[in-house]
Amino acid sequence: MTPRDTPSPAVRRSIHRKLLRWYDRNARDLPWRRRTADPYAQWVAEIMLQQTQVQTVIPYYERFMRRFPDLRSLAAATDDELLSHWQGLGYYRRAANLHKAAKLLTADGRDIPDSADALRTLPGIGRYTAGAIASIAFGERAPAVDGNVARVFARLFNIREDIATSATVRRLWSLADCLLPARRCGDFNQALMELGAVVCTPASPRCDDCPLGNSCKARAINTQSSLPVKRRSPAVPEVPHVVILAARNGAYLVTKRPPNGLWGGLWEFPNTQYRSKRNRPASISRLLADHDLPSNANAICKGTVTHRLTHRLMHFDTYHCIVECGTQRRGTRWVRANRLSALPMSTACRKMIALAQI
Numbered sequence: 156m157t158p159r160d161t162p163s164p165a166v167r168r169s170i171h172r173k174l175l176r177w178y179d180r181n182a183r184d185l186p187w188r189r190r191t192a193d194p195y196a197q198w199v200a201e202i203m204l205q206q207t208q209v210q211t212v213i214p215y216y217e218r219f220m221r222r223f224p225d226l227r228s229l230a231a232a233t234d235d236e237l238l239s240h241w242q243g244l245g246y247y248r249r250a251a252n253l254h255k256a257a258k259l260l261t262a263d264g265r266d267i268p269d270s271a272d273a274l275r276t277l278p279g280i281g282r283y284t285a286g287a288i289a290s291i292a293f294g295e296r297a298p299a300v301d302g303n304v305a306r307v308f309a310r311l312f313n314i315r316e317d318i319a320t321s322a323t324v325r326r327l328w329s330l331a332d333c334l335l336p337a338r339r340c341g342d343f344n345q346a347l348m349e350l351g352a353v354v355c356t357p358a359s360p361r362c363d364d365c366p367l368g369n370s371c372k373a374r375a376i377n378t379q380s381s382l383p384v385k386r387r388s389p390a391v392p393e394v395p396h397v398v399i400l401a402a403r404n405g406a407y408l409v410t411k412r413p414p415n416g417l418w419g420g421l422w423e424f425p426n427t428q429y430r431s432k433r434n435r436p437a438s439i440s441r442l443l444a445d446h447d448l449p450s451n452a453n454a455i456c457k458g459t460v461t462h463r464l465t466h467r468l469m470h471f472d473t474y475h476c477i478v479e480c481g482t483q484r485r486g487t488r489w490v491r492a493n494r495l496s497a498l499p500m501s502t503a504c505r506k507m508i509a510l511a512q513i
Contacts, residue, residue: 161333170367171336171343177366178346183353185209186217191341194267194292195226201284202249206465209352215244226267230257234420238499245464245502247419252279271297282328291341298331299344300324303351309383310355313372318383391463395470397438398426400457400511401448402477406489407513408446409498417464422488422498424507426471439474446487452476457511462503473507 162170182188187200199219203212219240223229229237232254241250256277260267268274270293274285286299300308305318308327316323336343354361362374373379401408401424409422425446429438443450454474462469490498492513 162330166370167334167336170334170370173366173370174346174350175336175339175342178342178349181353182345182349183209186213186220188345191291194269194288196220197288197292198267199223199253201287202253202279203244205249205284206246207244212244215241226257227261229254230261234414235499238420239497242421242499243502243505247417247421248415249279251414251419252277256280267292269293270295287344290344294341296335296337296340298328298335299348300327300331301348301351303349303355304331304344304347306357306383307347307351307355307367310360310373310379311367311371313376313378314382315378315384317386319386391466391468393468393470394428395430395435396426396428396472397435397442398424398460398471398473398507399439399442399446399448399454400424400473400475400507400513401446401452402475402492403479403489406491407495408448408487409490409495410446410487418501420499421504422490422500423504435472447484448476448478449480452478460503460506460510462501462506469503471503471507473510475511 187196190196200212200216203216203219222240223232223237234254237250237254238247241247244250256279259277267288268277269289271282271285271289274280274288275282280288283299283301286297287301289295289297290299305327308314308330309318312330314323314326316326318324318327331347334343350365350367354365360379362368362371362379365371365374368374371379373382399408408425410425412418412421412423414420425442427438427442427445429435439454440450443452443454454476457473457475460471460473462471495508495513
């Protein structure tokens with residue numbers, strides 16, 4: 156951050172006063188905000204909120220906290236039990252890292268670290284998450300810059316550079332550190348996030364309701380709607396798959412995904428990616444053979460499930476067949492139709508079950 160970027164002490168004091176007063180009056184009543192002194196509650200919330208909207212997180216958070224109310228109950232959970240309480244929330248690597256960190260801490264007899272630097276040694280905790288937990292739960296003077304905060308700063312200081320470049324990221328973090336007050340750092344960080352979430356929104360910011368409107372450089376010259384500057388995302392690739400829902404005596408064959416990668420550790424139906432529609436029949440035959448299912452199984456297409464992820468658009472051509480035989484290998488299981496709902500599965504698989512009317 157250059158000297159010209161550095162807000163004066165008077166400006167900083169004004170921002171502190173106005174923003175904290177606004178937050179005290181307008182903060183949403185969120186379940187984790189009722190437990191700000193509980194680092195475990197803040198940790199779970201911050202992990203769930205990574206790349207996921209608040210309203211989506213709330214029911215998952217409340218259910219998760221009822222089942223795993225503390226570090227030790229989380230560490231003692233089985234992988235399937237953990238994933239069954241996470242399924243539908245997406246980005247399952249977050250759950251795996253949360254579980255791994257809980258096991259590491261309890262194995263060493265440690266509690267959740269009370270500083271941002273120590274928190275960053277745990278799996279799944281980066282600079283933002285560490286700063287948020289440390290400032291909210293422990294009162295540490297640690298900055299926390301998420302997408303909401305970056306947008307607020309881009310407008311407040313009229314930053315015209317791409318916010319994704321390393322130079323601009325450094326500038327944003329320097330501003331966040333510079334602006335932190337001596338006290339109520341956690342509330343100040345939450346106030347910035349709240350401002351970005353409900354007032355300084357990506358589209359149609361509510362500038363008339365902003366407590367920092369008089370200090371906003373972008374508003375002064377009417378550039379707020381064009382900020383922040385972001386490089387255009389590349390086109391999302393479309394990835395076609397065939398999926399076999401094979402039924403034997405009322406039970407369906409499911410396989411467990413590897414622990415790492417997309418949907419790590421979840422159960423799914425046998426599937427494979429294919430390149431073009433011309434390759435689809437061969438892909439179906441190969442899929443049947445790979446799972447010791449009869450090659451003459453009458454696989455009937457029930458339709459296509461489309462599921463959007465951040466970096467790809469998945470298409471699942473869903474086939475249903477009834478078979479007389481089929482083996483069970485390691486990592487596979489035959490599960491009664493009425494027990495499929497108990498398995499941790501992705502939202503895409505739940506869509507397939509609904510499509511096939513199982």
